[in-house]
Amino acid sequence: MSARAIIIGAPRSGSGKTSVTIGLLRALRRRGIAVAGAKSGPDYIDPGFHKAATGRDGVNLDSWAMPPGLLGALAAEAANDADAVVIESAMGLFDGIPAEPGRSGAAADLARLYGLPVLLVLDVSGQSQTAAAIAKGFATYDPQVRIAGVVLNRLGSERHRKLAGDAIEALGIPVVGAVMRDPTLTLPERHLGLVQAGEHADIDTHIERLADVMERSLDIDRVLGLMMPLEPQGGDFSAALPPPGQRIALADDQAFSFLYPHVARHWRKAGAEIVPFSPLADEGPNQSCDVCWLPGGYPELHAGRLAAAGNFRAGLREFAENRPVHGECGGFMVLGEGLVDADGERHQMLGLLSHATSFARRKMNLGYRRAKLTADSALGPAGSQVRGHEFHYAQMIEPRTDEPLVEIADGQGNPLGLSGGRRGLVSGTFFHAIARTST
Incomplete structure (x- = not known):
């Protein structure tokens, strides 16, 4: 039986996708769900955090670098080994390179190809109702990419949550999470991105804290309800890099x-x-x-x-x-x-x-x-x-x-x-x- 899946997207890097993803992965694991993480595009570091949160190897799903057969085979492998798959977008949801349809490298390619819903993480620091305009833009930009819900991130107060959340829900887009501003949730970075999971002295404690926050801040049952089956067709590993030796x-x-x-x-x-x-x-x-x-x-x-x-x-x-x-x-x-x-x-x-x-x-x-x-x-x-x-x-x-x-x-x-x-x-x-x- 294939897993159900969802894509965690955002308008840009630095919106909080990784913290939401890691916390959600561990929160689902706490429920006894066999959950796996995946990353769109060429990223080494985030799959390490996904593995630390789930106990399962992550996978990259890169629509530009991987021929469709290999992409499908890897997606099917992830779906067959888990009950749920959470796919974290690289950069912004639609960010890729000009290429033939479906081969841009953007996470939106995966949403179109596999009919997967997107949970949009919006960093609303410094704005309130304007967040609704951003959400509407994402919801209407590509009819084949469905924004199934929104997580408001870096909120300053309950009033801030209500102003931004009510404006988005008035559009018919459900707000399924609201995360308060907390600088301690941010993972340390260096010149190539986040500091690797294996370099944190107590990474599991940090992941547990992220899971605590996501359990308080997200409606986990609604997130699970938004997921759709991940059912790639016709994959094969012929384009995989062969082992260079025995x-x-x-x-x-x-x-x-x-x-x-x-x-x-x-x-x-x-x-x-x-x-x-x-x-x-x-x-x-x-x-x-x-x-x-x-x-x-x-x-x-x-x-x-x-x-x-x-x-x-x-x-x-x-x-x-x-x-x-x-x-x-x-x-x-x-x-x-x-x-x-x-x-x-x-x-x-x-x-x-x-x-x-x-x-x-x-x-x-x-x-x-x-x-x-x-x-x-x-x-x-x-x-x-x-x-x-x-x-x-x-x-x-x-x-x-x-x-x-x-x-x-x-x-x-x-x-x-x-x-x-x-x-x-x-x-x-x-x-x-x-x-x-x-x-």
């Missing part, structure tokens, strides 16, 4: 944690074994593995420790002599010659690729990427194509002398040139691969 040494700690849940899950389903190791604990890859993968994360916050991790450095260099090593974003930076931290101090990295990167002169690089591999690597054979996403603030400060790994374009197909690096069996890219594609 035994995969995977860097996994606070410096290397950005691996999409669906990627690791598919590797295991395909029969691969993932053998984690912690560079921050000065561990090298298990030498019995046949490939090493360095995900993205926050190496810039731990550059000194990585530079001093002698066992990690020696073990990975030995591994790379006769087995493939691939790094994405932060992993790619650590494969280079050096990394300059935000204070301007340069730290020696692995030196397996020629580039060096700097956070002292930050510049945001953000967007979807189409990539065609120019050579064989752990990411795939030459000529294969993948879709992914890039989000970092590092700049190259020394030109690479390695062979490029990919030809890349932005999400709309505008060429961005050659990118990444390859030397021997070592390869890396700034973008994170999400799925294979033929275009």
